[in-house]
Amino acid sequence: MVEKLAWVKGGLFFSCTGCGKCCTGFPGYVWLEADEIEKLASYLQMDKESFLKKYTRTVGDRISLKEHPSTFACPLLKDKVCTVHEAKPKQCRTFPFWKENVASEKAWLETASFCEGINHKEAAFVPLTEIQKNVKEKG
Ligand code: SF4
Ligand code: SF4
Numbered sequence: 001m002v003e004k005l006a007w008v009k010g011g012l013f014f015s016c017t018g019c020g021k022c023c024t025g026f027p028g029y030v031w032l033e034a035d036e037i038e039k040l041a042s043y044l045q046m047d048k049e050s051f052l053k054k055y056t057r058t059v060g061d062r063i064s065l066k067e068h069p070s071t072f073a074c075p076l077l078k079d080k081v082c083t084v085h086e087a088k089p090k091q092c093r094t095f096p097f098w099k100e101n102v103a104s105e106k107a108w109l110e111t112a113s114f115c116e117g118i119n120h121k122e123a124a125f126v127p128l129t130e131i132q133k134n135v136k137e138k139g
Contacts, residue, residue: 007105012131013123014096019116020080022095024073029064032056036089043087090137097134
């Protein structure tokens with residue numbers, strides 16, 4: 001079901017600055033689906049098994065990207081830049097428009113406390129329909 005997100009009204013302001021902060025600094029998971037694994041492996045010109053071994057971990061019955069044990073950085077982040085931008089998984093593509101981040105203004109502002117792309121002076125206006133599309137895609 002598409003979220004109504006009444007508090008959002010027409011939309012929200014966001015443009016990614018490429019600061020890379022959402023890719024490091026705190027523990028978490030970047031879940032990968034089968035087609036995303038294929039796409040990333042192909043983008044990196046690796047076979048699937050090598051990609052899985054080098055960059056991923058199994059958590060329960062799901063697969064996530066690894067993270068650095070102390071910095072929690074994504075292994076695909078280099079010099080604060082995502083090295084797989086064109087092939088990045090939907091969890092990354094849809095950030096910060098995740099259901100939990102747009103559930104309320106409070107949640108959105110909490111997300112803004114580490115995502116400098118939100119509400120900065122040159123941030124683009126992202127219409128509600130686009131936000132809903134991202135929320136739905138992320139699932
Ligand atoms: S795949 Fe790219 S965007 Fe996603 S967490 Fe890793 S470096 Fe960040
Ligand atoms: S924290 Fe926000 S502005 Fe920085 S790279 Fe991530 S999405 Fe872009």
